[in-house]
Amino acid sequence: MTKKLGFSKYHSHGVMYKGIKFDSSHERDYYIKLCHKQKIGEIRGLRLQTPFILIPQTTKIVPVQLKTKIRYDKKVVEQDAGYHDDFTFYDVKEHAYVVCEYKSEMTAKLADYVLRKKLMIRKIYRHNEKGRSRWIFREVVYNSKSGEIKVTDK
Numbered sequence: 088m089t090k091k092l093g094f095s096k097y098h099s100h101g102v103m104y105k106g107i108k109f110d111s112s113h114e115r116d117y118y119i120k121l122c123h124k125q126k127i128g129e130i131r132g133l134r135l136q137t138p139f140i141l142i143p144q145t146t147k148i149v150p151v152q153l154k155t156k157i158r159y160d161k162k163v164v165e166q167d168a169g170y171h172d173d174f175t176f177y178d179v180k181e182h183a184y185v186v187c188e189y190k191s192e193m194t195a196k197l198a199d200y201v202l203r204k205k206l207m208i209r210k211i212y213r214h215n216e217k218g219r220s221r222w223i224f225r226e227v228v229y230n231s232k233s234g235e236i237k238v239t240d241k
Contacts, residue, residue: 100112102185106226107135107241111191113191117227118135118174121187129146129179130176130178130179131177131179132176132177133176135173135174136172136173137186138169138170139170139186139210140167140168140169140170141169142206143167144166145164145165146161148161149162166204168206169201170206172188173187174189181221182220183220183223186211186227187226187227189227189229190228190229191231192231194228211241221241224241
């Protein structure tokens with residue numbers, strides 16, 4: 088059952104589906120499609136809102152004067168810059184883990200999203216260079232006027 092929520096900051100209607108909040112009905116529909124793919128064995132391990140750290144927190148060592156000695160403590164100067172994708176799963180055909188973002192054309196152009204996307208792609212490329220399990224960044228962009236969905240792997 089789907090329940091409509093209020094408008095998001097980008098004017099899409101948030102929706103609830105099986106107790107999960109989605110930013111739009113299109114994102115919910117893509118989730119349902121991924122659930123079907125998981126059921127027939129095309130993907131495995133579907134997760135939502137997986138957290139990633141793009142830039143770790145910055146700390147510095149500061150001296151603290153005690154009665155008889157100096158203790159050195161870590162002080163956080165800047166918090167880390169995090170990122171939560173829309174979907175993460177293992178694509179059986181590609182033999183790779185997929186970090187998937189579902190966006191409208193408008194939100195795909197926002198400066199904040201573009202920057203975080205670039206940082207995430209950089210993190211994935213660095214991971215893949217180490218010869219570990221392969222990761223892919225998949226961007227799914229929905230055009231609300233034409234109904235077209237464009238899928239790009241990076």
